[in-house]
Amino acid sequence: MEMSKQEYQKFVQDRARSSPLAKDCAFAFVIGGGICVIGQAVMDGFMGMGLEKTDAGTATSITLVFLSALLTGLNLYNKLGRYGGAGTLVPITGFANAVVSPAIDFKSEGMVTGMAAKMFTVAGPVIVFGITASVIYGVILMLL
Numbered sequence: 001m002e003m004s005k006q007e008y009q010k011f012v013q014d015r016a017r018s019s020p021l022a023k024d025c026a027f028a029f030v031i032g033g034g035i036c037v038i039g040q041a042v043m044d045g046f047m048g049m050g051l052e053k054t055d056a057g058t059a060t061s062i063t064l065v066f067l068s069a070l071l072t073g074l075n076l077y078n079k080l081g082r083y084g085g086a087g088t089l090v091p092i093t094g095f096a097n098a099v100v101s102p103a104i105d106f107k108s109e110g111m112v113t114g115m116a117a118k119m120f121t122v123a124g125p126v127i128v129f130g131i132t133a134s135v136i137y138g139v140i141l142m143l144l
Helices: 005-015 021-048 053-073 078-087 091-105 111-118 123-143
Strands: none
Touching: 005 111, 021 053, 021 078, 053 078, 053 091, 078 091, 091 111
16 A cells, blocks of 8 residues: 555544643653652651761762662653653653663673663763763853
């Protein structure tokens, strides 16, 4: 069956479900906010144990990365992402998920050629462009 581009686009649009934008935004807000509340509770707990604010922030970051990686490995973070959408992309947990997911997906190809080589396929460009942008901004700031 031959279809032109226009016919194919009409075919896809006729069968595509519209996204409930308000509901999706509400879920993203609630789940993303919930992740942030958990992070704040963890930080308050570390500060309650006597850590200084800077050390508590570091320990909180480590804890959130670990929990995100663990939940990704147990396939729970992806299930949360189905409901929370962009809310699960809260920077540190979303980044940990972006590193762990490809590593798990390509584990069957071996430790080096699979897991290690594919681990940064999603997060790698973010790291490269983030570092590049920070260098450019730093140079501009230094010149001004």
